[in-house]
Amino acid sequence: MRRGMRQLARMAQRSPGRAGPLARVADRMPSGQGPRWLRAVLFIAAVMYPLVFGTGGITQLLEQIFTFGALAMSYDLLLGYTGILSFGHAMFFGTGAYAVAIGLNQGDGRLEGLLVGLAAGIAGSLVLSGIVAFLSLRVREAYFAMITLAVGQVLGVLAGSQALRAVTNAGDGLTVPVPDLLSGNLTLYDMCLALLALTAWALGRLVHSPVGDVLAAIRENAARAKSLGHPVVRFQTFVFAVSGVIATLAGAAFALAQSFVNTTVYDVAGVSLNVLLMVVIGGAGTLYGGLLGAALLLTAQTWFASVAGGAPWLREYMLAFGILYIVVVRFMPKGILGAFLHRRGHGRWRKSSDCKTSQI
Amino acid sequence: MSVALTLLLNGLANSALYFLMASGLTLIFGLLRVVNFAHGGFFVWGAYTGTFLASALHNLAASIAGGAAVGVLLGWLVERGLMRRLYGDATQQLLITMGVLMVLSELVRLIFGPNPISAPAPTSLGRSWVVNGVPLVAYEGFVILFGAAVFAILQGVLRGTRLGALIRAGVSNPELLAARGIPVRRVFTAVFAIGAGLAALAGGLSGPWFGAVTPDMGMDMQLTAFVIVVLGGLGSVGGSLLGSLVVGITTAIVSYFAPSLAVLAGVVVMALVLVVRPHGLMGQREVA
């Protein structure tokens, strides 16, 4: 799996000359230049699509795929690259969405409102990630999962609470007045695509930098990384913050693209678990797996919704996803891209350093 | 004064429900080393089964027992079918239990619909009195007594029975337990099923307590239970009692003065405790 991961990390790097020493293992992979070529074609196709076919249902779906793809890739940085499990990624996504929505509402749809909102959202997310990391990373892995879940849920309840109706419009949600500069479907479409491209570039660079090597060390054997002198908690906090900021941007883009925000952006099942599902299905630790998962799930979701008229139970796609999710975790822990890329079988989640030998 | 007493009783009833949830969670963690994210799913199934049976049978004992039985059955199935193969792989277990929560909640939504279903208290416990300005609600008293009884029974079982000794032994060293000829896997299954049953019991009791059941109540209760076990210290039954009391009473007080902030109260208390004691009030540092 390591090889494929590096392969993808290298793909994400524009200049091949910059491929560092860790990429050497990947260099021997047979698949070579194919994926990079594919990536360029997909990018150009994504840019061209609305120019050729115009905007409509499909571009709306694509906008969602781009924003959720960026969100899923930021989540993969946590789960796949650093090996920490969060059930509350919605706390950042929702904060970004609400910050932009509130900023634009208070600023009467002017660009300044957007910028102030965005800045406030990013600052809020940084503070949030710092607090959550401080509370939970010192203890044990499970605490991080529990506390992220709790904090995410609390924010959702706050956003819907009557006490904050003046700014959040409580449970009714906010309509987002899109600034003139961004109005027009194509601009928003391009913005979402730009966010995705930027995320892919930044994350590719991050996981391939020396910091990325340290993250891999933490994922493989955190105790050893610490005993070698790496400040593990500091790195985990940093990754959590980076991932949070990207998720905040994704939330902001989502709010603009939908021009409406309500408490569902903080939803555990709808966002936190959905994005987890995307990464797990696509393949954790592959960077682009999350994007693949987002594309599959969102397409399926749209399809379910469109055929649900005749069969209302199809609206319950969350149930189907839940079952799918259990099946994937249980039987296909590498995910689609992971299984495709990695022929050599090392368990993904297993920390093979401390092999369990007991047969009880 | 009467307000304080009212809030105290209210808080104690909350605490009793929370304790049922948190003690199961903490027992499962202590023995299996798994944080069971599916716990809220067992809770919601207990609540719906209880409500359904209550409307069909009009018998409180039968409906609560039926809810608990469903919880035990679900717990048994989940442990046997999914958890068993994943011991020693913490991340994958967390992911699986989360998936189970999703499926159990969605199944409830599918079968019973997304809207709240009212769950009245049985007529025998629907009465209330006012004593010196303090309203005493029969069902509230029932919940408090029930919680206290479960705590006493749990302590009794853990301290005084062979099963209790096995559970305590398994918490400290499951491998040695196997070496003494005990089928540890079966103890694991039993504890997981008991924990699930306790959660479902909490569900069955909380229908009439909240007046209605909704598919989302599992997730909400689950979060409160997490706050409690983190607060009290994961793996300690005493800690979950203490945590339940703190969170239950705090929630009652805060929801009286500022209802919309009630959900914040528990999390803020938890955060404050974690700053001072990262391993919770009664939790112990993991021995390396």
Added chain:
Amino acid sequence: MNRVALEVDRAVVGYGPVPVVDGVSIRLDEGEFLSLIGPNGAGKTTLMNALSGALALRSGRVWYFGQDISNWSEDARARAGLGRSFQKTHLFPRLTVLENVRIAVLAKRRVRFRALWSPQDPAVDREAHASLAAAGLTEHADRPAADLPHGGKRRLELAMLFALEPRVLLLDEPTAGMGAEEADGLMRVIDGWRRDRGCSVMLVEHRLDLVMRLSDRVAVLHQGRLLTLGSPEAVMADPEVEAAYLGGRVERA
């Protein structure tokens, strides 16, 4: 004459009525090779853990080149130059051998987040290769660490330690599970490297022949207490050591 590299003063480690390490004081001079011996369960590994910061002291202090590091975290001590190896190999099994060493080089160079803006430094790779060469692993550089034979894993542990360029090496049974000749070779690598760099070594080891040959001084731990500390000859001649540690009639040579 020599500076004191590491000093532990009346260390007590472990809870409960019987501490695992109970009031041990040892001084390690700069450039010195000191071995820690004692029967199984004497508290040697626990003492190592307390020195490296993996375990907290219940009481007592640890000094490192005159600085009180008793409250420093494990990673801070490692960054200051206190390198530690483990009784059971403790690697990044899915990364390649070279990558394992690179992680150590990066630890020494203190990766900061600005590394995100600067491309990979080829010097990191060079240093990693140098450490691999010192441990005799060059030809295995591109294998996953998990695929190495046992002796190779031991050498990789060493290469990672060397890459940290520590001023003090804490070695916990580096030859565990090795054959006699292999162990001998490994110790020779360690000793050569030590002489080269002038760093200090504290070694826990069961093979007394190696201990006696290499050590400047030997400390005997028994039931959490320091029994004797002296030259190898003095320790071997000490009847108390034989009685308590070696058990009367039978003796390890």
Added chain:
Amino acid sequence: MPEALEMRDVVANIGEYRILDGVRLAVPEGSVTVMLGRNGAGKTTTLRTIMGFVPCLNGTVRLFGDSLAGLPPHRIARLGVGYVPEDANVFPNLTVAENLRLALPRAHGRAQAEEAVEQVLGLFPDLRQAYRRWAGHLSGGQRQMLAIASVLVSQPRVMLIDEPSKGLSPRFVDLLGEVIAQLRGRTTVLLVEQNLRLAAVAGERFTLLDEGRTVMEGPMEELLENTALQQRYLGVRVRERGN
């Protein structure tokens, strides 16, 4: 007549490490056999393989002629194999009494259980005094006694004892030697021990392990007389002292 315990060409891995690579072992009924070898030779893994904690990849493990292959540890224990691990061999959060009773089959009636416990307490008077205390509060020596006692109480046909002398003072090591000597005839013992002195006192036969294989076995005297062998495989030499 089959041996109480017999291993042939046993191969076992822990994680990616091959730890056992050809262990051969024959423990006659009623004997005390000592397994020796330096650190990392595979002694503990051999015991854990017998117990079923480590899967046996190749070769056979037989108890009185019956194969133990593929059985889970608790089944092996119920077949009469008692295991005293090196560390963590009592339940510290249980009392001494609870530790002793835990291993008794449920089929035992109360009276029968009392009798079994009583019998074992006769061997370990120290434990009788500490009967109601938490096992975690015992001293190292008492804890080792409790570990042996709580296995003995279920009257195993074969006992596997892993380095009981670890961390004990010489006085307790002597006591331990007496206890193990008393086991002779009552049950069959496979003892892992680095302390050659205890081995010499307690054992009748020895098995020598090196790098995961059996290099030699035979009567204890053979090993005690052969200093070259000790030197080679144990790094140990026997020397007469004081005369």
